[in-house]
Amino acid sequence: MDQRISFITLAVADLETSRAFYVDGLGWRPELHEPGEVLMLAAGERLVFSLWQREQFEAEVGAIAAGPGVAPFTLSHNVATEAEVDAVLAEARAAGADPVEAAQRREWGGWTGYFADPDGHRWEIATNPGPIGQRVLP
Template identity: 65%
Template sequence: MDQRLSLITLAVADLPATRRFYLEGLGWAPSVEAPGVLMLRAGEHLLLSLWDREEFEAEVGPIMTGTGVAPLTLAHNVASNDQVDEVLRLAQAAGASAVSPAQHREWGGYSGYFADPDGFRWEIACAPSEVNDIVLP
């Protein structure tokens, strides 16, 4: 098996609201749209798939529920601290909830977090060069 990811799929409660957030709010473009699913190009060979929760559960199985956050984060790396601040402002203007303001981290980078309409946590980060050299175009 090749060492790579092709899709990251998130089950969402309100696909039209999620669509508005990513397309109109963040300015992303759809790559594939079908009933119950919206796919957005997130890298050269990577799609972010936003799937209606009921349709997700019908195929994958019941979603765990309870308090807390999903045990994952999505990260968007940028080249400077100013860009971190800029993207966090854009996300909040689009309706994202602020989770953690941008700050210098113990691991050597600068990052902050927001939550999308379904509560998925996005980290916006300027990472040390050994990470950014791999993930930035």
Template identity: 60%
Template sequence: MDQRVSLITLVVDDIAASRAFYIDGLGWTAELEAPGEVLMIRVGERLLLSLWDRAHAQREIGMVASGGTPPITLAHNLRTEREVDDGLALARTAGAVTVSDAVHREWGGYSGYFADPDGFRWEIAVNPSPLGESLLP
């Protein structure tokens, strides 16, 4: 099997709220939309973020835990600290809950976290290492 990821699916409680946050608030573009069921957003050349309504998801994959902090984080890497601060501000304006303001991290980067309408944690970061640089467009 190839070493790659094609689709990241987040099970959400309210597709309309997710759409309002990601599309209307953050300004992302929908790749595919089935109202009330699923919203897919291209987040990389060959990578989609799928926001899947809980009831529809559970019919296919079984019960999905809810409540608390999901045991996953997603990251959006940028080139400058100013871009990190601006990204966190945009997320707050779109309705995100601030989890952590951006700070200089002991691993050498600068990052902060927000939670989307379903509590999924997003890190907005500058990672000044060669690996971090390799993630930028």
């Protein structure tokens, strides 16, 4: 198996609310939008970010575990500077994101903060001065 990820798919409670957040609020461009079913957005050269209406997701993938707390993963958007981190966090908040944690200096030298999308999925906005952090920048 090749070491790569082709799609990241998130189940969402209301696809149109998520579309409004990502497309209208954050300015992402849809590649495919089937109202009430799925929204797909290019997220990299060979990566698609897919938002799937919860009921359709469960019909194919299986029942979604429910309970208190945060889903055990984050999505990260890396940028080159601390000012860009702050600007993206501000843009997300203006789009209606739930501010989870303001940007701050991390023990490992980066500057990161978090927001939650309409379904509570956590996004980390970061600048990472290390070699792997630089590798992911456009």
